Amino acid sequence: xxxxxxxxxxxxxxxxxxFKAVTTQGEINFPNDFRGNWVIFFSHPADFTPVCxxxxxxxxxMEDKFAKANCKLVGLSVDGLHSHIAWLRTIKEKIxxxxxxxxxxxxxxxxxxxxxxxxxxxxxxxxxxxxTAVRAVFFIDPKGVIRSIIYYPLSLGxxxxxLYRVLIALQTADEFGVATPADWRPGDDVIVPPAGSxxxxxxxxxxxxxxxxxxDWFFCTKKxxxxxxxxxxxxx
Ligand code: BEZ
Numbered sequence: 001x002x003x004x005x006x007x008x009x010x011x012x013x014x015x016x017x018x019f020k021a022v023t024t025q026g027e028i029n030f031p032n033d034f035r036g037n038w039v040i041f042f043s044h045p046a047d048f049t050p051v052c053x054x055x056x057x058x059x060x061x062m063e064d065k066f067a068k069a070n071c072k073l074v075g076l077s078v079d080g081l082h083s084h085i086a087w088l089r090t091i092k093e094k095i096x097x098x099x100x101x102x103x104x105x106x107x108x109x110x111x112x113x114x115x116x117x118x119x120x121x122x123x124x125x126x127x128x129x130x131x132t133a134v135r136a137v138f139f140i141d142p143k144g145v146i147r148s149i150i151y152y153p154l155s156l157g158x159x160x161x162x163l164y165r166v167l168i169a170l171q172t173a174d175e176f177g178v179a180t181p182a183d184w185r186p187g188d189d190v191i192v193p194p195a196g197s198x199x200x201x202x203x204x205x206x207x208x209x210x211x212x213x214x215x216d217w218f219f220c221t222k223k224x225x226x227x228x229x230x231x232x233x234x235x236x
Contacts, residue, residue, distance in 0.1 A: 008120075008122065009121075010120075010121055010138070010146055011146070012146055012149060013146065013147075014145070014146050015144050015145060015146070016030070016138065016140045016144050017120045018031065018032070019116070019117050019120060021110045021112065021117055022111050023074075023081075023108035023109055024081065024085060024088060024105070024108055025106075025108040025109075028074070028108055028110070031140055031144040034072055034074070034140070035142065037142055038069070038070055038071040038072070038139070038140065038141055038142060038167060039071065039072050039073075039074055039138075039139075040066065040071060040072075040074070040137060040140075041076070042059075042073070042074070042076070042135070042136060042137045042138070042158075043076045043077060043118060043135065043136045044056070044075060044076075044077050044133065044135060045077065045129065045134070045135070045154050046078075046132050047077060047087035048083070048086075048090070051154075051155070053091060053097070054098075054157055055135075055157050055160075056075070056088075056091060056103075057091060057095065057097055057100045057103045058100070059073060059075075059105075059107075059160060060091075060103045060105045060106070060107070061100050062160055062164065063106060066164065066167070067235075068234045068235050069167055069171065069233060069235075070142075070233075071167055072107065074107060074109075074110065075107065075108070075109040075110065076109070076112050076117060076123070076133065077109070077110075077112065077132070077133060078112050078113060078118055078133055079112075079113070080111050080113050081111040083111075084109045084111060088105045088109065091103055091105065118133045121136060121138065123136045125151070129154060132154070134151055134152065135154070135158055136149070136150075137149065137150040137151075139167060139170060141174075147170050148170060150163075165184075168186055168233065169184060172186075172190065172224070172233070175232050175233060176190065176229075176232075178190040178192055178193075178222075178224065179191040181221065186229050187224075187225060187226035187229070188224075189213070189222060189223055190221060190222060190224045191221050192212065192220050192221065192222050193220075209222075211223045
C-alpha cells in the first residue's frame with residue numbers, strides 16, 4: 001500500500017480529533033464547542049442523493065429526541081456549503097417521505113471539500129470510494145472521548161433507532177455502572193457487574209436479591225426499570 005493511502009482511524013477511547021470547520025450553522029471548533037454534551041458526529045457520501053436524503057429527514061425528525069438525551073448531531077460530507085444549503089432547502093420545501101414533510105435540518109452540516117476532516121476521522125475508505133465519505137457514525141461523550149464507532153457502506157441507510165439505542169446504552173453504562181446485553185432496550189435487565197470483576201458476581205449468585213438473576217458465576221443481570229433510567233438520563 002502507498003504511504004499516502006494509509007489512513008489513520010480514530011479508535012474507541014481516543015479523544016475526538018480536533019478541527020475547525022465551516023457549517024450550515026456557522027463555524028465550529030470541534031469537539032470543544034460541544035463539551036458537556038454527547039455528540040453524534042456522522043458523515044454521508046453526498047448531498048442530493050436518495051439514501052442520504054432519507055437519512056437526513058429521519059435524523060432531523062429525531063433531533064428533539066436526541067436533544068432530550070443531551071446529544072447534539074453534527075453531519076459532514078465532502079460537498080461545499082452552497083450545495084449543503086441548497087440540498088437542505090430542497091428537503092424542507094419539496095420532499096415528503098414516509099409521513100415526514102417540511103423537515104428542517106437545524107443541526108450543523110460541515111463542508112469538507114478538502115476532505116481534511118473526513119480523512120482525520122477515517123471516513124474515506126478507498127476500497128468503497130476515494131471521492132466521498134462512507135456513512136460513519138462517531139459517538140463522542142461530554143469529555144470529548146470517542147465511545148463507539150459504526151461504519152456503513154454507501155448503499156446502506158442507517159438504522160436510527162439503533163443509533164439512539166447505542167447512545168442510551170452508553171449513557172446507561174456510565175450512569176449505573178452496568179453493561180447491556182444483546183438486543184438490550186431501556187427497561188430490559190442489565191448486566192452486573194461489568195465484565196472483569198467476576199468475584200463480585202460470585203458473591204451475588206449466593207445472595208437472595210430478587211432483583212439480581214445469575215445464569216452462572218460470570219453472568220448476572222439485574223432489573224433497571226425504564227422510568228428510573230429515563231428520570232436519570234432524559235431532560236424533561
Ligand atoms: C445515496 O445516498 O443514495 C447514495 C450516495 C452515494 C452512493 C450511493 C448512494
